[in-house]
Amino acid sequence: MSDTTQSGPVLAADGTPLKKSLQKALRAQKLRALALVAPLLIFVLVTFIAPIADMLFRSVENQIVSRTLQNTVVALEDWDAEGGEAPGEAVYEALYWDMFLAAEAKEHTRLGTRLNYEQTGVSSLFRGTGRGVDDIGEDQIDALEDLNEAWEEESFWYELMTGGDGAAKDGSQLSAARERLSTLTTDSYRGNVGFEPGAEISALLPRTVSEYATFAVYTVFVEEDVVAEEEPWEAVKVALIEELKAGADLSGYSGPGAEELRAAQEMLADQPDIDYKAAFLKEDKDWGSIPVWQTIKTYSPPFTSGYFLNAVDLQKTVDGVEARPETQQIYIMLFQRTLFMSLVIMGSCILLGYPIAWILANLPVRTANLLLILVLLPFWTSLLVRTSAWKVMLQQQGVINDVLVWLGMVADESRLVMINNQFGTIVAMTHILLPFMILPMYSVMQTIPPTYLRAAKSLGATNWTAFWRVYFPQSVPGIGAGSILVFILAIGYYITPEIVGGTTGTFISNRIAYHISSSLNWGLAAALGSILLAAVLILYWAYDKIVGIDNVKLG
Amino acid sequence: MTDSQSSDAFVAFDRVQKSYDGETLVVKDLNLSIPKGEFLTMLGPSGSGKTTCLMMLAGFETATHGKILLDGVSINNIPPHKRGIGMVFQNYALFPHMTVAENLSFPLEVRKIGKSDREAKVKRALDMVQMGNFGGRRPAQLSGGQQQRIALARALVFEPELVLMDEPLGALDKQLREHMQFEITNLAHDLGITTVYVTHDQTEALTMSDRVAVFDDGRIQQIDAPDTLYESPTNSFVAQFIGENNTLSGVVKKMSDGFCQVELDDGEVIDCKAVNVSEVGERTQVSIRPERVEYDKSRLKSGTHTIKAEVLEFVYMGDIFRTKLRVAGNDDFVIKTRNAPDQRRLKPGETIEIGWLPEDCRALDAR
Numbered sequence: 001m002s003d004t005t006q007s008g009p010v011l012a013a014d015g016t017p018l019k020k021s022l023q024k025a026l027r028a029q030k031l032r033a034l035a036l037v038a039p040l041l042i043f044v045l046v047t048f049i050a051p052i053a054d055m056l057f058r059s060v061e062n063q064i065v066s067r068t069l070q071n072t073v074v075a076l077e078d079w080d081a082e083g084g085e086a087p088g089e090a091v092y093e094a095l096y097w098d099m100f101l102a103a104e105a106k107e108h109t110r111l112g113t114r115l116n117y118e119q120t121g122v123s124s125l126f127r128g129t130g131r132g133v134d135d136i137g138e139d140q141i142d143a144l145e146d147l148n149e150a151w152e153e154e155s156f157w158y159e160l161m162t163g164g165d166g167a168a169k170d171g172s173q174l175s176a177a178r179e180r181l182s183t184l185t186t187d188s189y190r191g192n193v194g195f196e197p198g199a200e201i202s203a204l205l206p207r208t209v210s211e212y213a214t215f216a217v218y219t220v221f222v223e224e225d226v227v228a229e230e231e232p233w234e235a236v237k238v239a240l241i242e243e244l245k246a247g248a249d250l251s252g253y254s255g256p257g258a259e260e261l262r263a264a265q266e267m268l269a270d271q272p273d274i275d276y277k278a279a280f281l282k283e284d285k286d287w288g289s290i291p292v293w294q295t296i297k298t299y300s301p302p303f304t305s306g307y308f309l310n311a312v313d314l315q316k317t318v319d320g321v322e323a324r325p326e327t328q329q330i331y332i333m334l335f336q337r338t339l340f341m342s343l344v345i346m347g348s349c350i351l352l353g354y355p356i357a358w359i360l361a362n363l364p365v366r367t368a369n370l371l372l373i374l375v376l377l378p379f380w381t382s383l384l385v386r387t388s389a390w391k392v393m394l395q396q397q398g399v400i401n402d403v404l405v406w407l408g409m410v411a412d413e414s415r416l417v418m419i420n421n422q423f424g425t426i427v428a429m430t431h432i433l434l435p436f437m438i439l440p441m442y443s444v445m446q447t448i449p450p451t452y453l454r455a456a457k458s459l460g461a462t463n464w465t466a467f468w469r470v471y472f473p474q475s476v477p478g479i480g481a482g483s484i485l486v487f488i489l490a491i492g493y494y495i496t497p498e499i500v501g502g503t504t505g506t507f508i509s510n511r512i513a514y515h516i517s518s519s520l521n522w523g524l525a526a527a528l529g530s531i532l533l534a535a536v537l538i539l540y541w542a543y544d545k546i547v548g549i550d551n552v553k554l555g
Numbered sequence: 556m557t558d559s560q561s562s563d564a565f566v567a568f569d570r571v572q573k574s575y576d577g578e579t580l581v582v583k584d585l586n587l588s589i590p591k592g593e594f595l596t597m598l599g600p601s602g603s604g605k606t607t608c609l610m611m612l613a614g615f616e617t618a619t620h621g622k623i624l625l626d627g628v629s630i631n632n633i634p635p636h637k638r639g640i641g642m643v644f645q646n647y648a649l650f651p652h653m654t655v656a657e658n659l660s661f662p663l664e665v666r667k668i669g670k671s672d673r674e675a676k677v678k679r680a681l682d683m684v685q686m687g688n689f690g691g692r693r694p695a696q697l698s699g700g701q702q703q704r705i706a707l708a709r710a711l712v713f714e715p716e717l718v719l720m721d722e723p724l725g726a727l728d729k730q731l732r733e734h735m736q737f738e739i740t741n742l743a744h745d746l747g748i749t750t751v752y753v754t755h756d757q758t759e760a761l762t763m764s765d766r767v768a769v770f771d772d773g774r775i776q777q778i779d780a781p782d783t784l785y786e787s788p789t790n791s792f793v794a795q796f797i798g799e800n801n802t803l804s805g806v807v808k809k810m811s812d813g814f815c816q817v818e819l820d821d822g823e824v825i826d827c828k829a830v831n832v833s834e835v836g837e838r839t840q841v842s843i844r845p846e847r848v849e850y851d852k853s854r855l856k857s858g859t860h861t862i863k864a865e866v867l868e869f870v871y872m873g874d875i876f877r878t879k880l881r882v883a884g885n886d887d888f889v890i891k892t893r894n895a896p897d898q899r900r901l902k903p904g905e906t907i908e909i910g911w912l913p914e915d916c917r918a919l920d921a922r
Contacts (some may be wrong), residue, residue, distance in 0.1 A: 454615055455648035457635040459662035460713065466636075469661070473652045 052533070059526035062304040065296065067183050068111040069098045073300040081297050081318040086288050092276035096136055100235040101214060103130035105185055105222070117521050118306065118315075119295040125286045136279040137238040140271050144237060147267050148260050151237065158228040160257040161212045163198020167255065170199040173206070177213035181221075193220050195227040200255050205248055208239040244268050294318045307527035331511070331528065335535070338508045341426060342490035346437075348430040349486050350479060353437035357478070360438070361445035375438050383432065387499045390428040394419040394500070420502025428500045433489055437482035444478030480547055488536055508532060564588030564624070565749050566612065566717060571621035573607050581607050583773040585621070589751065591716075594743050596752045598760040599770030600796070608770075609719050609753050614638050625717065636665075641710035641718040641748075645725055647702045649694035655681070655705050656690035662713040680712040683742065700731045707739065711746070718743070720752045724759065736763050757797050761785065769793050786844075790831050791919040794842040801848070801888050803841045804921060807832050815918055817841055819883040823862050826913040831920045838921040845877075845891040847915040850907045851899065861910035864888065866901045876900060882909065 012021040066073045071094035079087040102108040112126030150156040163169075174197060178189040195216040202209045215236055216227040223230075244265040253261065280287040298316055299306060306316045313329040314321050323329075356375065360368045378386060393399050396415040404410040418424055448471065456466035494509040501510070508528060515525035543549065566589040573582035582604040589595050597605035610616040611623060614635030622629050630638055649658050659677040668676070681687045684704035694702055703723060710718055720739070724732045740763045743750045754760055760767045761781040768778040769792075777784060777793045788794035791802070805819040807829075815829040817839055825841070832839050849855050850864075867886065868879040875891050878901050882888040890909070892898055901907065 449646070449648070451644050451646065451648040452650060454613075454635070455642070455644055455650075456661070457615075458613055458638075458640060458642040458719075459665065459709065460636050460639070461661070461665045462636055465665055470650050474650075 055526045055529055057526075058523055059307050059530045060303045060305065061523065062299055062306065063302045064111055064114050065299050066302050067186075068102050068107050069095065069296065069300070070180065070183060071095075072098050072296070076293070076297045076300060079293070079297065081290075081294050084290065086277075086290055087293055089275075089277050091293075092280055092287075095280065096133070096238070096276050097211075097235065099129060099133045100233065101180070101184065101218075103133050104218060104233065105181070106130075107184055113520070114523075115295055115299065117310070117519075117524065118299060119291060121286060122292060122295065125284050125292065129280065129283045129287070132283045134234045135283075136276065137234065137241065137274040140241045140268065140274060141234060141237045143267065143271055144241065144264055147264060150257070150260050151264070152231060154229055154231045156257060156260075157212070157232050157236075158195070160255075160261075161197055161201060161209060162195065163201050164256045168199040169196045170202040171196055173197050173202055173209045173213045174217070176210060177217045180214055181217055187221075189217050189221050191221070193217055193227065195220075198255065200253065204250070204253055205240065205243045207243050208236060211236040211239040238274065240264075241268055241271075241274070245271070245273065307523040308531070310524050311527040311531055331508070334506075334508045334511055335531070337422075338491055338532075339535070341422060341429075341505075341507070342487050344426055345429045345433060345490045346483050346487045348426065349434050349437035350483065352430065353434055353441055353482065354475075354479070357438050357441035357445055360442045361448070362450070372442070375435050378432065379435060383495055384499075386432055387428055387496045390424065390431070390500055391419060394424050394427065419500050420505065422501075422505040424500040424502070425497045425505035425507075428496050429490060429493060432496060433486045436485045436489060440481035440485065441475065441478035444481070445475050448474045476547075480543070484540070484543065487539070491536060492532060563590055565591040565593075565626055566751070567622075567624040568608070568612075569622040569624065571608075571611065571618045571623060573604070573611060573616065574619045580619075580773055582611075582618075585773075585775065587768065587775065587778070589749060591749055592747050594740060594750045594752065594763060594765045596754060596760040596764035596767045597770055598754060598757060598767050598796075601755060603770040604773040605753050605768075605770040606721060609721055609751060612751065613640055613642055613719055639713075639715050639717075641713070641715035643706050643710045643718070643720040643723040645722045647694070647706035647723075649702055649705055649709070651694055653693075654690065655686070655692050655694065655697070658694070658705065659690075659709050659712050662709065666713060676712055680708040683711070684708045684738075699727050700735065703727060703735060704738075707742070711742070711748070715748065717749045717751070720750065722754050723752075724754075724756075732759070739763065761797070769796060771796070787830070788842065788917070788919070791840045791842060791921070794917070794919055799845050799889060799891075801843045801845060801882075801885070801890075803843070803883050803885055803888075805839060805841060805883075807835050807837045807839055807918065810835055814913060817918055821883045823883055825860060825862065825916065827916045827918040828914050830917045832918045839918045840921050842917045842919055843911055843915060845889045848890040848909050848911050850890070850892075850901070850909045852908070855910045856912070859910040859912070861908040864907055864909045866903050866905040866907065868903055869901050871900075880907075880909070 010018040012018050014021075072091060075091040075094035076087065079091060099108060102111065108126045108130040109123070112123040115126070116123035145151045174193060174195070181187075182189050193216050195213075197209045197213055212232055215230075215233045219225050219227055219230050244261070245268050248265070250258065250262050250265060277287075286292055294317070298318055304316070309316050309321055310324075311331050313324050313332045315324050356371075360371055360375075363371065391398070395401070396417065396419075398419075400418065401410065401415045405412050405415065410416060418427070452470050452474070453466050456470040457463070461469065491507075492509050493507060494513055497505055497507045498510050498513070501507070509532070512525045512528045512532075515521045515528070540549075566587075568585045568587040571582060571585040572580055574580050585604075585608060587608075597608060599605045607616060611618050614630070614633065618631060623631055625638065625640075649655075650661070653661065656677055659680055660673050663673040663676060677690070678687070681690060684707055686701060686704050686708065689697065689701065689705070694705065697705065703726075706723065710720075723739075724735055727735060736759055739750075752760075752763065761784070764781055766778060766780055767784050769776045769784065771792050776796075777789050779787075784793065785797055788797060794800045795802070803817075803819050803825075805817040805825075807815050808818045808824060809816040810829055810832070813829055815827055815832060816824055817827050818824050819841075827839075827841050855861070862882065864880040864882045866878060867881055870877040870879075874894055876894060876898070878890050878892070879886075880888040880890060
């Protein structure tokens with residue numbers, strides 16, 4: 001055999017390098033293993049990892065403000081939030097453009113709802129303003145339309161904006177409009193608009209063309225109409241008025257509508273300027289309120305720690321982070337209560353479950369199996385039914401109270417309150433989670449041979465010493481596994497506290513559910529959920545440090 | 556059972572019965588007394604009741620009937636932890652969550668012995684089993700033989716007068732087992748403790764014990780010193796169970812002065828020692844040890860009765876030859892001969908004459 005004397009890589013029988021040949025042989029195995037794992041892996045990724053990632057993202061995401069109020073947010077950057085004065089005219093003008101488009105796209109109510117979480121009343125402010133925003137500048141628009149009816153004609157506007165057939169085109173405003181709309185609504189605006197701005201008019205009246213292009217894109221893709229057959233928005237006319245009044249130089253212009261433009265500029269010179277601030281204040285005097293503007297400015301960045309601060313009873317102000325008023329503080333207390341009650345439930349499960357698990361582990365297999373079925377029986381009953389059954393048992397006119405009154409242990413008029421409070425939640429959840437404690441304990445205890453106890457006794461230990469020094473330490477892994485299971489299940493429990501918890505026995509998860517389904521404040525719900533997740537992970541880590549996760553056994 | 560209830564007995568079983576289900580007796584009318592310092596082995600097939608006896612002595616099982624005495628005091632109602640009996644378990648039962656030293660210290664702690672005293676005793680016990688450097692280890696870090704030594708040390712550390720061992724060497728390999736057999740007997744004799752040892756391994760029982768009690772069917776079949784047990788079994792179960800044994804069945808023809816004549820099933824008549832037969836005409840099983848059978852004429856005493864045998868199989872085993880014969884219709888008749896220079900090797904198919912001394916041929920009960 002020359003294998004040992006051969007220099008260079010070891011070769012397989014067919015001459016290929018042995019390493020390569022081994023890899024080839026193993027690759028099929030690896031692929032097969034991966035294929036077997038793949039369905040679950042994909043399932044977990046899609047239904048578990050992805051939602052958690054989404055939740056974490058939602059808890060800090062805040063793009064709605066900067067996406068909806070694209071111009072306002074920029075204009076607000078210069079405003080001194082602590083100066084004690086409402087922002088200047090420029091901010092209100094920017095607000096006009098943003099509000100008008102948002103109201104057309106019906107995005108302003110979503111933003112109002114979002115900001116309402118931080119500042120009560122903003123929702124109705126936005127809703128009301130959305131209805132009235134097209135009235136702004138109506139005097140000037142009326143004057144324009146009185147001057148020449150052409151300003152109400154869709155075909156005239158189309159002609160003016162395209163610069164007529166064969167004129168040079170400039171598509172930059174159109175793509176800017178697509179960009180602006182897709183930022184606002186996150187929909188796609190790709191495709192033929194049936195309109196392209198003329199190069200000359202774009203250079204002359206950029207603001208007007210920009211608004212018109214936005215109108216055109218919106219009309220085509222959202223309303224599915226033809227641009228040339230629709231009268232432009234008021235915002236387009238306001239833009240035109242602004243630009244004409246600002247002294248757009250029409251002298252060299254000879255394209256379509258040149259006459260009308262000159263006439264309009266002449267007429268508008270006598271018209272007053274549009275006072276945006278006054279107009280908004282007329283819609284709602286809250287537009288002059290400094291806290292409203294502070295809130296908008298505070299929440300204008302695309303990401304915010306605001307939800308997390310809310311979730312721990314703090315709030316974000318222009319001065320930085322401060323505590324919420326005491327009457328609004330709720331979450332810290334709820335977290336504490338959730339932790340405390342989960343610990344109590346875990347403790348009661350240990351106390352009740354340990355003896356049962358011990359008996360199960362020490363009975364002959366047949367009897368043990370029968371008893372195990374009794375332990376598992378609750379699993380075959382609907383969670384809702386089990387919880388409702390506790391309602392029947394514990395309520396003031398319920399079974400337990402009736403029995404106590406009948407026995408004379410409790411007076412009829414002072415029946416015990418055992419439900420819709422912490423006691424009810426603890427009792428019902430201990431009952432529901434008990435099997436999760438018993439099963440790991442049982443499977444660990446089953447592996448402890450009875451000879452250990454005998455050995456301890458033969459060495460002179462009393463029953464108690466033998467149990468405490470020899471049996472109990474070996475059953476700790478079972479207690480650990482059961483405790484982790486019960487605690488983690490308890491900390492996120494929802495249905496039972498919802499039904500039997502009343503107001504004092506509810507958990508943080510009930511609050512999360514409220515924000516998900518009723519108040520629709522998903523960001524806050526996500527922040528609360530993230531904190532809960534972090535708390536569980538931290539406790540798990542602490543358990544690992546103190547007890548050691550190797551010590552957890554399920555059998 | 557001749558020696559029941561002798562007054563100097565350290566441990567005594569007095570008419571002890573045990574039933575688990577109320578229908579069958581696992582231990583039937585057990586009478587046994589063990590003098591101080593004796594190494595007694597309970598030997599028997601599984602299910603023979605030997606472990607139950609040990610557990611009753613340890614206090615983990617209660618006797619259904621009868622008394623168990625320790626040093627003259629009935630211990631029937633004394634809980635195990637107050638009996639002060641050391642015990643070595645089959646799988647050692649070392650507490651896995653404690654170190655070796657903590658394991659040894661445990662019986663001393665529950666006896667409320669002071670710390671310095673405790674440490675000294677633990678050290679002495681560890682040195683006794685040559686494991687002085689292993690105090691800090693966990694049981695799981697020790698080999699089977701080492702665990703065995705620790706279990707032994709733990710059973711002895713609180714200086715009990717009686718130590719029970721329940722098949723303690725069952726999990727060890729052959730070589731280690733033989734070594735530990737030797738160590739355990741030495742230790743038991745050196746310390747002068749009374750030992751009750753349970754095993755199903757007859758070699759272990761023969762090599763270690765002062766006396767061996769052979770159990771079967773809930774009764775002691777015979778209790779004697781190892782050599783007596785081997786050479787003079789009093790019934791065919793013991794003859795079969797201890798060592799290798801050849802059996803020929805037949806009918807007693809004549810009895811005289813401790814000897815008898817037995818007519819084997821093929822009509823051959825042989826002389827036997829009458830051990831467990833009482834009358835002429837009774838069926839009997841004749842027991843002959845393989846190494847007591849001779850086929851070399853020169854080695855046989857003159858006048859010895861010989862019978863014909865056909866060689867079926869010859870196995871060379873190094874130190875001995877093991878030859879299987881057909882004798883009087885029995886195909887399992889085995890003889891063992893020493894591998895001496897002048898020893899003739901038999902060939903299968905050969906017919907030979909075999910013979911033995913009448914004392915080595917024991918007429919026992921027909922089971």
